[in-house]
Amino acid sequence: MGPERPVRGRHLPRGRDPAAGRRGGRRAPGPVAERRGVNMARRSHRLFARWYPKAAASIEDRGLGEQRARLLAGLSGRVLEVGSGHGANFPHYPPAVTELVAVEPEAALRDLAREQADGLGLAATVLDGQAERLAFENDSFDAVVSTLVLCSVEDQDRALAEIHRVLKPGGRLVLLEHVGSENRNLRALEYLFDVVIWSHVMGGCHTSRGTGAALAAAGFDTAGLEPRRLPYLPYPLKASPHLAGEARKPA
Ligand SMILES: C[S@@+](CC[C@H](N)C(=O)[O-])C[C@H]1O[C@@H](n2cnc3c(N)ncnc32)[C@H](O)[C@@H]1O
Numbered sequence: 001m002g003p004e005r006p007v008r009g010r011h012l013p014r015g016r017d018p019a020a021g022r023r024g025g026r027r028a029p030g031p032v033a034e035r036r037g038v039n040m041a042r043r044s045h046r047l048f049a050r051w052y053p054k055a056a057a058s059i060e061d062r063g064l065g066e067q068r069a070r071l072l073a074g075l076s077g078r079v080l081e082v083g084s085g086h087g088a089n090f091p092h093y094p095p096a097v098t099e100l101v102a103v104e105p106e107a108a109l110r111d112l113a114r115e116q117a118d119g120l121g122l123a124a125t126v127l128d129g130q131a132e133r134l135a136f137e138n139d140s141f142d143a144v145v146s147t148l149v150l151c152s153v154e155d156q157d158r159a160l161a162e163i164h165r166v167l168k169p170g171g172r173l174v175l176l177e178h179v180g181s182e183n184r185n186l187r188a189l190e191y192l193f194d195v196v197i198w199s200h201v202m203g204g205c206h207t208s209r210g211t212g213a214a215l216a217a218a219g220f221d222t223a224g225l226e227p228r229r230l231p232y233l234p235y236p237l238k239a240s241p242h243l244a245g246e247a248r249k250p251a
Contacts, residue, residue, distance in 0.1 A: 075174065103127050147177070
């Protein structure tokens with residue numbers, strides 16, 4: 001595989017590294033990246049990365065694409081997407097987003113995301129990275145986007161702390177995530193299911209996570225989140241509760 005290459009779309013100024021933040025001017029991985037240990041050891045999910053884009057494409061037209069468009073419609077300014085996968089959200093970013101930086105740990109998905117950005121003529125920079133260690137300055141993004149990612153990060157509390165850190169005060173974490181059942185017994189079953197099989201074959205995904213409570217514990221105002229069902233997803237996610245909307249970092 002060739003060297004990592006940021007994709008710069010037609011609206012992105014050249015010679016400036018988004019990973020260095022607004023006040024920085026160094027290229028990634030600069031001091032911020034090194035300090036935060038960007039290349040933290042992580043189990044790779046190469047097989048998942050190979051089949052996920054096709055599987056996801058089959059449900060975009062059945063409702064997921066519309067859901068993405070509604071979620072992202074109000075975004076503006078400098079936006080970070082964590083776990084961007086193959087760039088399924090990219091067609092839905094509105095023109096008011098002046099700079100898009102995406103972080104994705106799987107190389108194959110990054111390549112597809114870059115192709116997607118190129119094809120759309122989108123101003124996106126796609127970087128290797130993990131939500132748990134974001135190579136960006138504090139308070140440097142107007143919004144962070146996470147769709148179907150917080151179920152898969154290895155350390156959710158750490159990922160949320162990082163997202164909170166890089167958001168500007170008053171900034172929004174815009175998300176669509178499936179979460180664990182509110183019923184304790186069902187949740188215990190989900191946990192067992194995750195440990196025995198699901199997480200291993202689904203790229204580290206978990207069906208049992210208490211993401212709503214974790215968001216509140218990380219300091220987000222969760223009033224802008226709503227419960228959703230996504231009936232077009234395959235089982236067991238079809239039956240899972242979802243959270244959609246925005247969690248705010250207090251101003
Ligand atoms: C189910 S896919 C969702 C992809 C995309 N966000 C979408 O909506 O289609 C989960 C994504 O999270 C990424 N991921 C897994 N662990 C991650 C981590 N620690 N930090 C950031 N992304 C991660 C995976 O590589 C994968 O692209």
